[in-house]
Amino acid sequence: MSKITTIEPFTKGFVEAFSPELILFTGMLLLILVPNLGKGTFRIPGTQLRLPWLMGGTRFKFSSDPRLPAWIASITLGSAFLNVLYVFSQGLDRVLIVSESGKELFLINGFSRIFEMIFFGALALAAFSSMNRLQVKGIGSKVSENELYNNRRQADFYILMVTCALGMSVVALAQDLFVLFIGLELASFSTYVLVAFLKESKVGVESGMKYFIVGSVASGVGLYGLSMLYLWAGSLQFSVLAATFAVSGTTALPMIGIGFVLVGFGFKVSAAPFHFAAPDAYAGAMSPVAGVLATASKAMGMLGLVRMLLIVAAPESTDGSAVWLVCLGVMAAVTMTWGNLAALGSDNPKRMLAYSSVAHAGYMLAALTAVGAWNWDAAVAGDASAAAVAVMTALLFHLVVLVAFKLGAFLVLSILESEGGASRLSSLGGLAKREPLLAVAMFIFMISLAGVPPMAGFLSKLLVIMGIVRVAVGDMGAEITDGGIYALGDMHWVWWLALLMVLNSAISVFYYLRVVVVMFFDEPEEGREGPLPRGWQVRVAILACVLTTVLVGVAGDSLIRICEMAAQSLNYNW
Amino acid sequence: MDDWISMPLVGFPLIASIVLLAFVSNTNESMRRRLANPIRMATLVFSLVLLVITTGMFFQYFGNVSWEGISFNNYEFLHRYSWMESLGIHWSVGMDALSFPMVWLTTFLLPVTIIATWNEKNGATYFPILLAMGGALIGVFVSLDLFMFYVFWELTLIPMFFLILMWGGADRKYASQKFFIYTFTASVVMLLGLITLYFFQDPVNPLDYAGSMTGRTFDIPTITQHALMENSNGNWYLGTNIQKILFAMLMLGFLVKLPAVPFHTWLPDAHVQAPTGGSMLLAGVMLKMGAYGMFRLPISLFPHALEYFQLALLIIGMVSLVWGAIVCLGQTNLKKMVAYSSVSHMGVILVGIATMQPMGWAAALFMMFAHGIISPMLFAVCGAFKHHYHSMEIGAMRGMAKHSPWLATSMMFAWMASLGLPLLAGFVAEIMMFIALWYFLAAEGWSVFWMVGPALVLAVTAAYYLWSMQRTIFEGGDETQPPSSLHGEPVPDIANPEKLAMLILAFFTIVFGVMPWIALDMMHDWTIQIFEGLILPVLGNFKGGA
Incomplete structure (x- = not known):
């Protein structure tokens, strides 16, 4: 439990505390400047003197290299990730950045740091693996590797990746609704453009439009909710809102406001019924971008929900569970079931992964519901805040490992995409014969998504179920030892969410296995018998995902500890 | 380096297979075609090493352990x-007379399957x-930690899924998925039961090996110890309602794996489509995971609930016994x-x-063992039939005795x-089950008509086996029908390796039929120990005698 340091922007200690964001900012500037370096000259007016000022003109060899933006972006995001990791290994310092008038702007603690790790890790992997492989003429267009290589639009793509990371990390740090909204919109707008990046293809434009329209409506509704909260509390500070909520939280105005905010973030995590744009967006976007939507962007939405529901509309410590409990529980149940059932019927692997991501959102919402129930009965709830920490740990762990296997699955699809599309399940046909290791990687991602041991996905699902059951059971074990008599109905009803979750993961096995069967059983599609497109970067990224999935699955203890540390820093506000 | 279980028996086969597959x-x-032979020899040698280790354990060569x-x-x-x-998760291994015969059986079947x-x-x-x-499979039988048990329990699905999918029959795509999904569904319900059990432990009690985050443990011996203490105090461990629920949730996973009617529908599909090797291991060992799990967890933890559900289990067992046999009559x-x-x-086990x-219980244990030797032979025969005649239909080949002696x-x-x-080995288990059932009926004063089902099954079993033999081996006489x-x-x-495998299996069927005490002694001892250590202290007395 470290001491809090309060600093103002651009004073002593600011650079250390804010270093990942500053790295990103520098990277963004480099991405704008470096690819434009050339032999351009500037004539001093009235003279014939031409001063080389390096902007424009014929570009140098290094600055015209199409791989350059990807390298800059990958190194930027990767070093931001390593920076956060280093900070974690050094022990966490808690830093609160306040404005001159004393308004809290950013809080840097374990909780925000772990989200930064998720964002930077996912985006770094996506940027690195799409290096030199951007589609020129839309998904599925057959292009030579030379054409891929010479795509001139690379710089835009990677600038957007970096701004997306910047926006997300602002959301992670924000202690003020206004700051939060700015970060949210920065990240959202970057993803809107990234989804619609393949403007030449119909499906790219369509998905981009859908995602943008639905997303902006959701943002608008969320913003309306924020303004209602401002109307009610007179402040946008989390600390003020939380204090006001504890006094008069159950009145109509904040309830409606928080409901609207829930819509805004519900869209980001693609919770039912706000998930309709997600399958279209995932299917139309490039696979690495879809992977980012399913991991980093979803983590950002989860983060917003946690901030709103657990910090602002916190469960009352005196009278049981949170006001939003039933609403969120129903939403979780509907989301996971809907996602799984819809995934059963989709033949497009990317749509299937999108619906599976909806289902995973449902699992995470179930965990969040359990956090809301942590104080349900003073007699048997037991050490309630420890239970809340356990569930939050599970939630964070799930978000972290999701990056490995969800993004990994999208990266495998991206290889197929650059050879002529991956919009049908049969595109995966015969992958085991064409490139066995890739098929094995996809198999590992699939069973990890389904929650089969010994993969990371099993451990994360186990942790979530354990967290829920822990909240539901509470201290009953000790009470029974003392002679108490309890029945199934005495457990909190969130236990049934755990049951629904395990049944849902049984349903989900069906569509994950279908992918495996196609890869190992079916023959390749017509014209796809040959070797897969080259590209060592994407394969290295997939290998990193596989190793993380397996190693965390069999030895996840240290990651659990890190997540526990982060969860504690949220729960006990240190 | 005296840890003979987790390193050579569990770790090495898994690591070796991963290395070989990656290579x-x-x-x-x-x-790959050229590599097939060396790899086959390597796996055979490797499985023989495992067999030597477990046999050495039996003869008290390692660790001087009496079973x-x-x-x-x-x-x-x-x-x-x-x-x-x-979370209090340990890599925890150990064996008793319940698991050791299963471990030996696995190591015995592995080389036999490779040869067959x-x-x-x-x-x-x-x-x-x-x-x-x-x-x-060995991992399932030796693990003494709920988490580890579940990990290996599910891990067995993955190789079996691939065995069916890649080497199976025409309908293998359907069968492999059905097998995976069906058993996975049951096991996740079991998983929720295990986790609920985990959190119902009292963290105030100083638990050994407890997790730092939860204060609870996954350690099976510790949990069993606590359950035994609570149960023998005259209470139901965790109270009547919770105990029954948890018993039912755990049993569901094991009944599906066993499988018992009405959860058996995955088995015929999986078996018919599975390759011979897959069928041999599936029937020989994998089904026994269900019975093993019942003894290890629900029965050891919740004897009260076992007594409560006794009639239900008896009925499910009877139905499986009778239904399975009658359905056999209609198969082509x-x-x-x-x-x-x-x-x-x-069903006999149940x-x-x-x-x-x-x-x-001794009958159930011996049935697990005997069926583990006999059923691989059955499937080896079926596999040879399919391999050489390209057909599975009874009656496709007549007068086999003449052509394929x-x-x-x-x-x-x-x-x-x-x-x-x-x-032969199967007889011992069946006759023991009959005697036990008689004892039970007599002690309870129940009607003798309960015996009708099992007695009928004896006749029906003889009928379908003899009838199918008549239609394949003998019928046809001179004008045989290829x-x-x-x-x-x-x-x-059949080819020479197949002959060798058949001879080995037949030899051990006779050995354990004529001298059942080789294995039965330790199984009988285990039941005595569990009755003295658990059933008598908890339930006071058990019905009947013996």
Whole structure:
């Protein structure tokens, strides 16, 4: 439990505390400047003197290299990730950045740091693996590797990746609704453009439009909710809102406001019924971008929900569970079931992964519901805040490992995409014969998504179920030892969410296995018998995902500890 | 280096198969064909090493461990390493007389399966997968940690799924998925039961090996110890309602795996489509995971609930016994008939458990073991039939005795062993189950009509086996009818490796039929220990005598 340091922007200690964001900012500037370096000259007016000022003109060899933006972006995001990791290994310092008038702007603690790790890790992997492989003429267009290589639009793509990371990390740090909204919109707008990046293809434009329209409506509704909260509390500070909520939280105005905010973030995590744009967006976007939507962007939405529901509309410590409990529980149940059932019927692997991501959102919402129930009965709830920490740990762990296997699955699809599309399940046909290791990687991602041991996905699902059951059971074990008599109905009803979750993961096995069967059983599609497109970067990224999935699955203890540390820093506000 | 279980028995087969598979997947098609033979030899040698280790354990060569006299909830070769400290997860291995016969059986079947399916296609990947299957199965039987148990429980699905998908019959795509999804669904319900059990532990009690985050433990001996203390205080461990619920949730996972009617529908599909090697391990060991799990967890933890559900289990067992046998009569597919006969035999195990007699439990344990030797032979025969005649239909080939004497003899022997011919291993288990059931009925004062079902099954079993033999081996006489699927080729007999595998299996069927005490002694001792250590202190007395 470290001491809090309060600093103002651009004073002593600011650079250390804010270093990942500053790295990103520098990277963004480099991405704008470096690819434009050339032999351009500037004539001093009235003279014939031409001063080389390096902007424009014929570009140098290094600055015209199409791989350059990807390298800059990958190194930027990767070093931001390593920076956060280093900070974690050094022990966490808690830093609160306040404005001159004393308004809290950013809080840097374990909780925000772990989200930064998720964002930077996912985006770094996506940027690195799409290096030199951007589609020129839309998904599925057959292009030579030379054409891929010479795509001139690379710089835009990677600038957007970096701004997306910047926006997300602002959301992670924000202690003020206004700051939060700015970060949210920065990240959202970057993803809107990234989804619609393949403007030449119909499906790219369509998905981009859908995602943008639905997303902006959701943002608008969320913003309306924020303004209602401002109307009610007179402040946008989390600390003020939380204090006001504890006094008069159950009145109509904040309830409606928080409901609207829930819509805004519900869209980001693609919770039912706000998930309709997600399958279209995932299917139309490039696979690495879809992977980012399913991991980093979803983590950002989860983060917003946690901030709103657990910090602002916190469960009352005196009278049981949170006001939003039933609403969120129903939403979780509907989301996971809907996602799984819809995934059963989709033949497009990317749509299937999108619906599976909806289902995973449902699992995470179930965990969040359990956090809301942590104080349900003073007699048997037991050490309630420890239970809340356990569930939050599970939630964070799930978000972290999701990056490995969800993004990994999208990266495998991206290889197929650059050879002529991956919009049908049969595109995966015969992958085991064409490139066995890739098929094995996809198999590992699939069973990890389904929650089969010994993969990371099993451990994360186990942790979530354990967290829920822990909240539901509470201290009953000790009470029974003392002679108490309890029945199934005495457990909190969130236990049934755990049951629904395990049944849902049984349903989900069906569509994950279908992918495996196609890869190992079916023959390749017509014209796809040959070797897969080259590209060592994407394969290295997939290998990193596989190793993380397996190693965390069999030895996840240290990651659990890190997540526990982060969860504690949220729960006990240190 | 005295940890004979977790390193050589569990770790090495898994690691070796992963290394071999990783090596093979980097080679091209022709290289893989050339590699098939060395890899086959390597896996055979490796599985023989495992067999030598477990046999050495039996003869007290390693660790000087006697398998008799191990009191309830005590384990030999016990080793425990911290795995995930935050949740109280340990790599915890050990064996008692319940698990050791299963471990030996697995290591025994592994080389036999490799020999019996010597010429399987794509050998370079097939044999390592068999090895992985063996490692995962041993892991299930030796793990003494709920988490580890569940991990290996599910891990067995993956190699079996690939065995069915890659080497199975025409409908393998459907069968492999059905197998995976069906058993996975049951196990996730079991998982929720395990986790609920985990959190119902009292963290105030100083628990050994508890997790730092939760204060609870996954350690099976510790949990069993606490359950035993609570249960023998006159209370139900965790209270009546919770105990019944948890018992039912755990049992669901095990009943599906066993499988018992009405959860048996995955088995015929999986068996008919699975390759011979897959079927042999599936029927030989994997089904026994269900019975093993019942003894290890729900029965050891919740004896009150067992008593409460006794009638239900008895009825499920009876129905499986009778239904499995009657369905066999109607089968025209040889392998499907054998698969349903497995359902029937698993019913014997369940009835044996439901009698709650020491002899009934010993019968169940011996049935697990005997069926583990006989059913692989049944499936080896079916596999040879399919391999050489390209057909599975009963009656496709008539007068087999004349053309394929080896296959006919093996078939006859296996069929006789399975229908419970005296002096063969299956008979011992069945007769013990009958005696236990008699004891039970007499003690309860129940109607003798309960015996009608099992008695009927004896006749029906003999009927379907003899009838199928009549239609394949003997009928036809002089004008034999070679199967049309051979397209006029000469009728072959089985190959040498198959003969060797049949001989080994037949030899051990006779050994354990004539001298059942080799294995039965330790099983009987285990039931005595569990009755003295658990059932008598908890339930006061058990009905009947023996």
